[in-house]
Amino acid sequence: MMTRNEAADFLRGADHILILSHQYPDGDTLGSATALCRGLQKMGKHAMIRCSDSIVPKYQYLFSGVKEEEFTPESIVAVDIADLQLIGEPNRSLYGDKIDLCIDHHPSNSDYAKRTCLDAKSAATCEIIFDLLNLLGVEIDSVIADSLYTGITTDTGCFKYINVTPATYRIAADLVEKGADGHRINRVMFDTKSRARIGMERCVMDTIRYFYDNRVAVIKITNEMIKSTGATEGDIEGLASIPRAIEGVMIGVTIREKSDGGYKISLRAQPPQNASEICAVFGGGGHAGAAGCTFNTSMEEAESQMLAEIGKHL
Amino acid sequence: MMTRNEAADFLRGADHILILSHQYPDGDTLGSATALCRGLQKMGKHAMIRCSDSIVPKYQYLFSGVKEEEFTPESIVAVDIADLQLIGEPNRSLYGDKIDLCIDHHPSNSDYAKRTCLDAKSAATCEIIFDLLNLLGVEIDSVIADSLYTGITTDTGCFKYINVTPATYRIAADLVEKGADGHRINRVMFDTKSRARIGMERCVMDTIRYFYDNRVAVIKITNEMIKSTGATEGDIEGLASIPRAIEGVMIGVTIREKSDGGYKISLRAQPPQNASEICAVFGGGGHAGAAGCTFNTSMEEAESQMLAEIGKHL
Numbered sequence: 001m002m003t004r005n006e007a008a009d010f011l012r013g014a015d016h017i018l019i020l021s022h023q024y025p026d027g028d029t030l031g032s033a034t035a036l037c038r039g040l041q042k043m044g045k046h047a048m049i050r051c052s053d054s055i056v057p058k059y060q061y062l063f064s065g066v067k068e069e070e071f072t073p074e075s076i077v078a079v080d081i082a083d084l085q086l087i088g089e090p091n092r093s094l095y096g097d098k099i100d101l102c103i104d105h106h107p108s109n110s111d112y113a114k115r116t117c118l119d120a121k122s123a124a125t126c127e128i129i130f131d132l133l134n135l136l137g138v139e140i141d142s143v144i145a146d147s148l149y150t151g152i153t154t155d156t157g158c159f160k161y162i163n164v165t166p167a168t169y170r171i172a173a174d175l176v177e178k179g180a181d182g183h184r185i186n187r188v189m190f191d192t193k194s195r196a197r198i199g200m201e202r203c204v205m206d207t208i209r210y211f212y213d214n215r216v217a218v219i220k221i222t223n224e225m226i227k228s229t230g231a232t233e234g235d236i237e238g239l240a241s242i243p244r245a246i247e248g249v250m251i252g253v254t255i256r257e258k259s260d261g262g263y264k265i266s267l268r269a270q271p272p273q274n275a276s277e278i279c280a281v282f283g284g285g286g287h288a289g290a291a292g293c294t295f296n297t298s299m300e301e302a303e304s305q306m307l308a309e310i311g312k313h314l
Numbered sequence: 315m316m317t318r319n320e321a322a323d324f325l326r327g328a329d330h331i332l333i334l335s336h337q338y339p340d341g342d343t344l345g346s347a348t349a350l351c352r353g354l355q356k357m358g359k360h361a362m363i364r365c366s367d368s369i370v371p372k373y374q375y376l377f378s379g380v381k382e383e384e385f386t387p388e389s390i391v392a393v394d395i396a397d398l399q400l401i402g403e404p405n406r407s408l409y410g411d412k413i414d415l416c417i418d419h420h421p422s423n424s425d426y427a428k429r430t431c432l433d434a435k436s437a438a439t440c441e442i443i444f445d446l447l448n449l450l451g452v453e454i455d456s457v458i459a460d461s462l463y464t465g466i467t468t469d470t471g472c473f474k475y476i477n478v479t480p481a482t483y484r485i486a487a488d489l490v491e492k493g494a495d496g497h498r499i500n501r502v503m504f505d506t507k508s509r510a511r512i513g514m515e516r517c518v519m520d521t522i523r524y525f526y527d528n529r530v531a532v533i534k535i536t537n538e539m540i541k542s543t544g545a546t547e548g549d550i551e552g553l554a555s556i557p558r559a560i561e562g563v564m565i566g567v568t569i570r571e572k573s574d575g576g577y578k579i580s581l582r583a584q585p586p587q588n589a590s591e592i593c594a595v596f597g598g599g600g601h602a603g604a605a606g607c608t609f610n611t612s613m614e615e616a617e618s619q620m621l622a623e624i625g626k627h628l
Contacts, residue, residue, distance in 0.1 A: 159473050159486075160500040169487035172473075173480040186474040194561045195528070202519040205512065214509070245505045246512055 002101075004128065007117035008135035010101055011040065011077075018073035020095060021051040022081040023088025024233055027059065027154025027189065029080035032103065032125045034062040035147035036079060039129075039138040041067050048073075052088030056234030058188055062150060065143030075100045078113060080125035080151075082106035082285065103128055108276065108285030123163040126151030130171050142179025149180035150189070157241070158190050162271065162289050199229030204239055204254075208246075211307055212314055217243035218303065221256040240290075244268035251275070251310055255303055262296040265306055273313060281309050316415075318442065321431035322449035324415055325354065325391075332387035334409060335365040336395040337402025341373065341468025341503065343394035346417065346439045348376040349461035350393060353443075353452040355381050362387075366402030372502055376464060379457030389414045392427060394439035394465075396420035417442055437477040440465030444485050456493025463494035464503070472504050513543035518553055518568075522560075525621055526628055531557035532617065535570040554604075558582035565589070565624055569617055576610040579620055587627060595623050 002010070011017070019037050021029040033049045040047040048069045055063070078099045081087055087096055102113035105128060107120040122128050126148045133140060140148070152172060156164050159172070176182050193201075200221070207220040219242055226236065236256075243252030252268040265282075267275035268290050275291035282305070284293025295302035316324070325331070333351050335343040347363045354361040362383045369377070392413045395401055401410060416427035419442060421434040436442050440462040447454060454462070466486060470478050473486075490496050507515075514535070521534040533556060540550070550570075557566030566582040579596075581589035582604050589605035596619070598607025609616035 157505075160497065160505060162497040164490070164496060166487040166491045169483040169490065173483035173487070176478070176483065177480045182478060183474065183476045190474065191559055192561055193559050195524070198519060198522060198556075198560055202516065202522075205516040205519065208512065210509075241505075242512075245507050247506050247508045 001111075002115050002117040004117060004119075004131050004135060007101060007103060007115070008132050010115060011132065012136060014075040014100070015045045016071050016074040017045060017047045018076045018095070019047060019049045020076065020078045020081065020087060020091055020099070021049060022078075022086045023052045024237075025051050025053055025055060025059070026080075026237065028124045028126055028151035030055065030059050030062050031147040031149075031151025031154070032079035032129045034066050035126065035129050035133065035144045035151075036077070036103075038065050038144050038147070039133045039136065039140075041069075042138055042141075043136065046071050050091055052091045053233070056232055058192075058234055059150075062147050065141075065147075078102040078104075079129070080104055080106075082108050083110045084112045103132070106285070107287065108280075108291075121165065123161070123165060123168045124152045124155035126155070127167060127171055130175070140175070140178045142181075145175040145178040145180035146185065149175045149182055150185055153182070153186055154189055158186055163287065194232075194235055196229045196231040197235040200225060200231045200235055200239060201242070203229065204242060208243065210249075212311065214246075214248050215250045215314060216253060216307070216310055217246050217249045217251075218253040218255065218307075219243050220299065221254065223257045223259060240266040240268055244270070250314070251278075253303075253306060253310070255299060255306075257299065258294070262294055263299055263302040264292060264294050265302060266290070266292045267306075278306075278309055278313055282306070315425075316429050316431045318431060318433075318445050318449060321415060321417060321429070322446050324429060325446065325450060328389040328414075329359045330385050330388040331359060331361045332390045332409070333361060333363045334390065334392045334395065334401060334405055334413070335363065336392075336400045337366045339365050339367055339369060339373070342438045342440055342465035344369065344373050344376050345461040345463075345465025345468075346393035346443045348380050349440065349443050349447065349458045349465075350391070350417075352379050352458050352461070353447045353450065353454075355383075356452055356455075357450065360385050364405055366405045373464075376461050379455070379461075392416040392418075393443070394418055394420075396422050397424045398426045417446070435479065437475070437479060437482045438466045438469035440469070441481065441485055444489070454489070454492045456495075459489040459492040459494035460499065463489045463496055464499050467496070467500055468503055472500055508545075508549055510543045510545040511549040514539060514545045514549055514553060515556070517543065518556060522557065524563075526625065528562050529564045529628060530567060530621070530624055531560050531563045531565075532567040532569065532621075533557050534613065535568065537571045537573060554580040554582055558584070564628070565592075567617075567620060567624070569613060569620075571613065572608070576608055577613055577616045578606060578608050579616060580604070580606045581620075592620075592623055592627055596620070 019033045021033045037047045099113035102116045105122040203225040204219045240254035254266040269275035274288045279291035279293040282293035335347045351361045413427035416430045419436040517539040518533045554568040568580040583589035588602045593605040593607040596607040
């Protein structure tokens with residue numbers, strides 16, 4: 001484990017840096033990657049970003065300030081990637097055993113990199129990147145500020161999740177002062193829905209079922225729904241917050257059919273329930289409030305195993 | 315107009331203080347009143363709060379730290395009340411011409427009080443109260459912090475509106491440090507849906523139809539839906555924002571069956587479209603962004619008349 005100062009020292013000495021984002025990229029991994037990439041480029045270094053999955057349109061503005069480069073990497077940095085598995089293919093096969101530095105905030109981080117700068121108290125990896133850029137003396141311009149703000153607001157559900165700390169608000173204040181357009185970013189991230197998204201919400205609402213005296217709500221996402229609505233990854237993101245939002249629900253369960261078979265379960269829990277502990281039983285991980293795991297069984301089997309485990313914790 | 319320092323001086327010299335909140339009280343007027351009342355009580359002063367309307371259950375926690383008092387007021391302070399009209403009855407008749415100090419952030423404030431401490435750059439009146447309590451040397455405890463945080467988050471739509479400034483985030487940081495439970499407050503204010511509300515959303519999503527190259531989306535709310543889901547008025551509030559939030563939609567139309575027959579249409583428009591102009595054609599009114607009108611026809615007739623009128627404006 002590395003301190004922020006040590007991670008900044010490492011970056012200061014590095015060049016031709018490849019930055020990896022995790023698969024199914026979200027605002028925090030892309031905000032971290034683009035802010036860091038732009039910051040390193042401002043220092044005169046060569047830096048580029050690679051992600052195993054394509055970037056959904058709503059995140060493409062994050063790349064507007066990043067110079068596209070192509071080179072043979074000398075140093076590889078993973079941002080917001082808790083485990084090798086989450087790098088996705090092809091990047092995992094290409095770079096999985098060569099990660100020089102991992103910058104992350106997931107308590108479940110599996111320490112797979114040569115160096116790890118982990119701060120599980122940070123609400124978003126972007127908070128750590130903010131500190132690193134300051135340590136590196138990079139002036140945070142409005143494009144970097146937009147990237148960092150995006151990671152912070154998406155990983156906190158617009159300052160709503162339990163992971164928000166005073167530091168989260170203070171960094172947001174600084175970013176807005178540097179020119180981050182929080183109003184526009186939050187509207188795009190939280191208040192604009194595609195027709196396909198509306199279609200997906202309608203489909204998953206039809207699947208809601210309640211268990212354990214309505215303390216647990218379960219929704220399902222199938223490949224058939226995704227196909228019929230034309231939903232992209234971006235349209236599916238955040239659907240897992242629907243069951244959690246229901247009055248009286250302590251644990252929200254989202255069962256998603258994977259395109260390559262099997263099921264991914266996302267848990268959202270209210271304290272004192274711990275989503276990470278429950279998912280760990282099935283080899284998964286995450287945070288107390290939000291965690292996930294996968295099943296290579298039928299949907300019914302995945303659901304019943306998960307519900308049985310949840311029952312032990314309620 | 316008074317500075318914060320002058321307003322603090324006035325409060326320091328006052329006692330037996332009556333604090334007024336505005337009618338249809340929201341998080342900011344109640345957060346301001348409860349934080350100020352508790353602060354003054356902590357200074358050893360007598361203070362009480364009056365509001366012309368009753369307090370809905372979700373705001374009642376704000377009063378938990380306030381000592382209930384009854385006395386003949388010597389000083390009257392209005393918080394977050396832009397105009398005499400908004401005090402509501404009976405308080406307007408009782409106290410309207412005797413307001414010693416108004417503390418407010420509305421640019422439209424009509425300067426009706428003997429003294430006015432107005433800061434239109436503050437996202438919430440609670441931001442001003444925060445500064446006043448600090449000037450008065452009141453230690454902000456977790457109960458006061460909860461009140462102030464509530465006003466700030468509700469008046470900014472959870473840090474989403476364009477009124478948010480760096481100061482908003484910095485005050486939120488301080489309040490969370492003093493013990494405000496932002497996570498719980500935001501969950502109650504923004505992320506808790508009753509099962510009936512979820513049922514209503516599911517029903518109205520099944521009715522979404524698109525017109526004019528998807529620039530107009532229409533949803534319907536029937537008495538049958540309300541009956542079958544057991545929805546209250548609170549569960550129906552805000553459903554009209556669903557069609558507006560759809561990507562590419564310029565005008566969102568919500569047609570609601572009235573319990574006494576006929577239909578109410580709520581329009582939500584993105585600039586340059588003007589909801590008020592369109593509704594005015596049918597004898598209704600409102601703002602450019604949100605307006606309404608009623609029809610004493612069949613639902614089909616109401617819809618087709620409205621769509622025909624909208625077509626002239628697109």
